[in-house]
Amino acid sequence: NEIRVFCPATIANISCGFDVLGVALDSVGDEMVVRKIPEKGIRITKLEGQDLPKETERNVAGVAGLTLLEASGYDGGFEIEIYKKIKAGSGIGSSAASSSGAVWAMNELLGRPFSKIDLVRFAMEGERLASAVAHADNVAPALYGGFTLVRSYDPLDVVSIPNPPELYATVIHPQIEVKTSDSRSVLRTKITLAQGIKQWGNVGGLIAGLFTNDYDLIGRSLEDHIVEPIRSILIPGFDNVKSEALNAGALGCGISGSGPSIFAFCKGETIAKKVSESMKEVYQDIGIDHDVHVSKIN
């Protein structure tokens, strides 16, 4: 009647894959305890680690959970304890971790009446609350693991993508606040055909590289000519961090989600650690507090 779950952080978008490509990080995440209760509804009884609302309707785990509860026909409810390790607004899927952790745990406690794609749909309601747009690029990898592609939103179609065995992600979080809603509102809503051609060439290249373990192709495809040039203006030091990461041997580097975190993909742990050091030095030099993680992609 009770389950404890790990709720992974996620990098999404991944450069060229705005709102469609994401990956789960196995070594960074929250924990959550969910238990069945006879009373109807959802109660968040503990929320540690971040200053976030505990009221069900104002909490992403609460809202995602209510959507599942309504669809399930179960006449009891759930109690949730949330232990946040992912900082809200850091760009590594804090809200997605809570939304997807809640619905995954509830589905287990109810005997798995729902498929993974159903769980993505429920968790997206948490994302709608957090960023006003029900994007699925964070919740899909949080629920499926590894890399996922949201091939289509309507109808919702999520595809799991394999990853090469030696792929590592380095993520640095400069401690400045960039709200997803702000970093979405600066984006243009129209692109040119020439921009589209570059972007979908890179998305295809990235997917092909992940399927064939072609690290160089992955690196060449980690480009974004549409979103990154606009959003990077909101992240101090971005250009330097990127060039230092590439100089230190990263395959590619970009904004994690809506920022301010910056990620780099690397081949092997040794290079990933070297890259993390070079990224750190940029923020040490400009005097911005930061934390950095190196994760193997599984």
Ligand code: HSE
């Ligand atoms: N795909 C979303 C964005 C992720 O980039 O706005 C936000 O976490």
